[in-house]
Amino acid sequence: MSDALEALRRAPGDFAVTPDDIWDDHARPHVPGINEIAMRAVEAQIDLAERSPKSSVYGLPLVGEGGRGKSHLLGQARIAVQEHGGFFVRLNILHFEQFWPNLVGSYLYALNMPHRKATTGLAHLIKSLGKQANVSEKVMRQILSDRQPDDESVSRYIEAVREMDPTLGGTRKTLRGLLLLHSRDEHAADLGEEYLTGGEVDVDPDLGITRSNPKPPKEVVRDLSHLMSRCGATVIAVDQVDDIVRASKTSSEQRHREGATQLLDMLGVNLVDVRDETRRTTVILACLESTWQEFERSTVATVTHRFEPVVPLDSELPSTDVAAALIAAILAPVYAEAGFEPPYPSYPFPERSLANAVTFSPRQLLRIVGAHLRSCVAAGAVTEIEYLEDLAPVNTSTRIIELPLVDLDSEFERFQTEVDLVKTTESSAEFHLLRPWLLAGLNAYRTESSRDPEQFKVIQSVGERQGFHVEVLDKSEPRTRRWSFRALATGNGNAVLSRVRGLYAWAKLGEADPIEDAHGILWVTAPEDSWRRWSSGSQVLELVDRFGRHGTEILASENDLKVFYALHRMETQRIPGYEDWLRRRRPASGTYLLRAVFGAPVDIPVRPAAPAAPQGTPIVQGTSETRTSTAGDPRFLTIPLQGGAHARATATGGSINVGAIGDGTTSRVGSIGNSAVGQVGMAEVLKYQLPAPKAPAIGRRLDGRPVYADLKAMAKHTGVFAGSGSGKTVLLRRIIESAALQGVSSIVLDPNNDLSRLGQRWPEPPEHWLDGDAAWAEQYGETVETVVWTPGRKKGRPLSFKPLPDFAAVLDDSDEFDIAVDTAVNSLVPRARIGRATPKDDYAKAVLKQALAAYARDGSSDFEGFLLFLEDLPDEASSIVKAPDIALRLASTLRAAVINDRVFGGSGPSLDPGVLLTPSEGKRARISVINFMGLPTEEQRQGFVNQLELALFSWAKRNPAIGGPLSCLLVLDEAQTLAPSSGTTICLASTLALASQ
Incomplete structure (x- = not known):
């Protein structure tokens, strides 16, 4: 049975359907017989919405206890509505006073997710509308296939749609925003998103963006629904209401209780408004029975009257045949991937052992299945179960010898040496490399800390345009805690702007959220020379700073990257003994990233001591003395000390956590939170050879010794x-x-x-x-x-000094020359007014840099000479198209700066x-x-x-x-x-x- 054992090593540790599995076509398939009444009600509701092209229909409440299949049913609703050409929108509740902006964000999120009729919901919408409006093949290719819209192609598309249906004329600006959002170009996509979400939009004639006030979010929802109704029905799923009620009943904070009750009331009123403002739409509200009762108490009767009668979910499995089919459905992809053909579909759960399955809910059955499979893998032998309650140790007579810990250590070290760190600084690595590495690291952390998978969920994103890469939900406390992680491997201003904005919104940062305690973590692997190098006052810098005030920005360390890569390799290869090794070695818990986010476990193994410092060098040794710091920078800091030691610090909301590491000392890093208190390891200098008193002391230590x-x-x-x-x-x-x-x-x-x-x-x-x-x-x-x-x-x-450095002094050192050029360019950018994060300014900055490098190549440093050089720029000085024209404008702006600022112009002789x-x-x-x-x-x-x-x-x-x-x-x-x-x-x-x- 070694083939079966190898196959079961590939089985997931948790078969529960997560909220993001709703979007996954490869998640658990529907098993006939489970919640059939509810499934037929969902299909009927979608059909009713389909036949209501100019208005929306009543909502549908699906009510049942945890584990009855609510998330699974919503996933089936998505498949059903998309198969008919419609759309599925999962409402992400951020703040009860911002319902309509939240709903706009949920619509856009849904349009960026995969669709069964196209790569994304937005691609399906554009294709379907274009086909109905007979948009020319050339325009469709430019907008849909090439994803390179310009003002002309977008205008022609909109004209065709308006000609097809004149009532869509009022949606033209929203439609323009959608067409730009689909663009391959980050700048165009950002403009589209900014307009649709009510942000400030820069004028861009090339894309047809003129100065105008953005529409209120309710009108944007109305436009989106009108456009989407031309393709099919829309299902709006609401499945966060349980968390609201749970927070209101268990929270000790009055504002949370009142906020949750108010949220239920406003949610009900707004859901009624959704029906009035949308077309061809139905709301499906999935919750516990007690939650529905709380919802009825918190809202007026007219709200609940806008819902169909409650549809209860099955409390138990209907038969042993259905139980066997459910087990077979979840194990089929596992066996197929391993190339193993089981003796029967539900192996190793024979139908005779499932006689009492009718007393279990689907989740209860799957938890028993998962526990038995894990016990088989741990024992090294696959044994058929006799009764569902029978989870006694399996027969180990054919036990496979697992790798000793030392061998797993060797594998771990070997994988760390194989990682290609250069690739982690490429933007394409974010989704395809760093996302699975983060997933493996967080899965490992859950195992190391013995967290219940039902309470501590690790969720991976589905689409590349989601606001996060991996998310952790901790439901072990009365108020759910959520950490949203996103890797960022680029310093490009437009790309950073889009990604950070997405994480900021998804993580609910800056919101007084009564439902969840939410955190956003930006894990930066971008090259150091490109990160935070944006000009003062730029939109991207302001956004990243704002993110830092509410979230956590952590610069990735080389060690963390190696550890997460190695864990990813070991997880995907299902190495025997992996989970036991994790609990013993706890590699993920020791990474800087997870220490900063979750805090360091008190019993984490101490790292080996650093090599002894050279004679005469101060030795840094940690002591038990600690201090609380209130620094306000939430970025991950590396603080160099002496003797080969260093300290690392993180903070959020004003708290900082620092620990010295090196020379055998240990680090204590407190957990991050608005009320967190950090531990600062104090360094004691030993065996320090005091300098001769060639000058007075600058102070005294607490013990009275002088400091020089x-x-x-x-x-x-x-x-x-x-x-x-x-x-x-x-x-x-x-x-x-x-x-x-x-x-x-x-x-x-x-x-x-x-x-x-x-x-x-x-x-x-x-x-x-x-x-x-x-x-x-x-x-x-x-x-x-x-x-x-x-x-x-x-x-x-x-x-006074010259505006340019003395390039002649660094001509012999190419690195120093490049640094001098870069530094001089950075000082000229604000004067030349080209510091915004736009393609136009990026081109101008590139011309300025290439021109200065060409001018200074012979050691020239005269600023007036450089301005003359710009005004008559040689063709070979820059590779940018129309560089001479750009250079001429730069020279004019810099001359104006000289006139307006006497200090910049260097009045008087230079010293x-x-x-x-x-x-x-x-x-x-x-x-x-x-x-x-x-x-x-x-x-x-x-x-x-x-x-x-x-x-x-x-x-x-x-x-x-x-x-x-x-x-x-x-x-x-x-x-x-x-x-x-x-x-x-x-x-x-x-x-x-x-x-x-």
């Missing part, structure tokens, strides 16, 4: 994070003064005008001075000079950064304080800092640190205004480039 500014450590950059009034600027002053006494000059940005007194002596020693500070102060006054510069002002000491850092004769160091009084706006300040950093980038290349760890310090006070953690600024790219040089 170690120049070698500061070469790795220093960050000071604290609240307002906590003493950040005072600490910066001590660091600057200590570095100066060690011969290191500084450039200090002084936005608040409180660092210009660095050169002034104290009239009397302050009370807070440390021991020895008086002597250090005397030495500081004699050997350090402070110079205050005033960019933007003619009086004082003016300062070499070395002047800021070279002390006068007899002095040890110079502190150049940049006073921003002459730069009143943030944009001017950021523009000046960008030019300063571009100049420093080239200067540092020409003047490497010799004889010491540092050439200078660049001090960015109030750095959040220059290089924010979210969003972008003119100087963000130059700051990052300088920091990584």
Whole structure:
């Protein structure tokens, strides 16, 4: 029976029908005899809607306890209505006050899902309407087959439809949105979706999009129903009502109870409105019997009068023959895939063992079937069951020896070495690679944590345009918890905009949802150099930032990708002993992604200690001391420590969770949630060789030991994070003064005008001075000079830099040259007004980049010369079509920027950064304080800092640190205004480039 055993290894662990199985044609087929009365009622209701072309019919309530087949019946309703050319819409309830926007989203979701008459419901609608309206073959090919609509083809299609049925004239804008939504081009599809969902739509003459107010969502639903009614009936399925009532009965929060009752009332009223606003439509409401009673109590009588009489579902299987047929139906695809021909269709459940099956519901029977199959696989032998209750250990005399754990470890390690990480950064990988990897990882996590599959459901998406890839529903608590995961492998602005918007809506982020505790997780595998590189104020950046405030954005680690790939391979190969190995090793539970989302189990195995650090390097060791942090950035952060250790942090809603990992320490990462409290592992530095006191201490530890500014450590950059009034600027002053006494000059940005007194002596020693500070102060006054510069002002000491860096300094290093070009382009993009996430701006940015690279190839850095180069761009300088025309417009815009912003134009002679850092004769160091009084706006300040950093980038290349760890310090006070953690600024790219040089 080894063939049978190998076949059963392929059987799913859970045979229950999930909500998304409703869309799957390959989900469990219908078995005649189960819920026949309800099935005939559904078919009759669809037929009634079919014969009502100008109005909708009453709704149909399907009532039964859990496991009676409600989801299965809805799946059969979808198949039935689609077979007749109609549509199936599953209402996704997000918020009771936004019923109609939710219904629009549900319609669009349904149109993007597979259809039995075409690849998607939208393709079927376009094809059917086009055929009825006799749309020309050329137009149909361009819109339907090539999926490349333009204004002309769309207008001709709409004209033909209006000529066929003049009453459809009012739907023309909605129809245009649908035709664009079907486009292969992301930009066109986004425009279509934005219009249909009531968003702000950019004018695009090429696609026929003009400035107009979007229709209210109720009118959009009316238009959609009118158009869809030309093809067939529509079924609107409502199956979330049980969750509403469950939340209202068990929640301890008054707002949830009141919200759920209000939702039932408003749902009933809105469902009545749906009947009035739609055509050829019926609502099927599937719920528990107690839920229907609650629905009747919460709504007025006129609502329930708009429904047909309740149709109860069968509480038990009707016969042993039907039970055997059900088992055969779920096992048939398993046996077919394995190429195994069973002795009888329901094997290993002979009909004689099913005598008492009539006492079970379909779900109860399938749970017993699944338990017996798992016991057979675990024992290594397939044994026929005698009675359905008989789940005693099977005969193990022919037990197959499973692989030892060490062999499974070897397989796991081998699979990890086979993964192609390059492919994970391609957008095509999101659905076909990363989605199944996520599914395998979450399935493994469920097994590792011994969660009940009935309560902890892992659901995979069906269509590529769904808002998520894998979803987890946890119904073990009174209020359902839902995590919607989506992989994102591209940094393209339009693609990111579409994907994040879909996940944001699907995960119900930003909604006060009384039904579910919903979370959205964006798992980013996009190349690092393309992620969050969008211009300040762009629509995509604003959306991603908004997502980050309500959801979780996690940058994928290489280790996680390898683990999920290996788990996917082991799951699909049904390796013997896999589930036991998961419970013992718990690889999924140890990934950064699932730790961040679900928290780290307390008994998770400790990772092996990192290699011993080199002698003289600080050793980081975790202690039991913890602190709560309230950082607000929900992205996944990697915080480098010393001695080979690092910390990782996540947060949502203002809570951050950090743990140090390395050198044998363990990490404790708290679960994410609005009320979550994170654990921050405090690092203790041991065996640290203190530097000689060449400068004053900058502070003291709690135990009284001094802390010094170690120049070698500061070469790795220093960050000071604290609240307002906590003493950040005072600490910066001590660091600057200590570095100066060690011969290191500084450039200090002084936005608040409180660092210009660095050169002034104290009239009397302050009370807070440390021991020895008086002597250090005397030495500081004699050997350090402070110079205050005033960019933007003619009086004082003016300062300006060139808009372009010194390319001649990096010509010999191709990587540094490319970085200099990219950084300069990023600084010019806002000035050239080409920072939006549109194809037009993308083309212009590409021309700007290619033109600058061509101009700077010989070391040229003169900005006026570059403008002249743009105005007469050589054909070979860019590969973009009409590049000379684009370049001419860019030059004009940049010239206007020079006139409007004297700082950008670099008024006055340009200064070499070395002047800021070279002390006068007899002095040890110079502190150049940049006073921003002459730069009143943030944009001017950021523009000046960008030019300063571009100049420093080239200067540092020409003047490497010799004889010491540092050439200078660049001090960015109030750095959040220059290089924010979210969003972008003119100087963000130059700051990052300088920091990584």
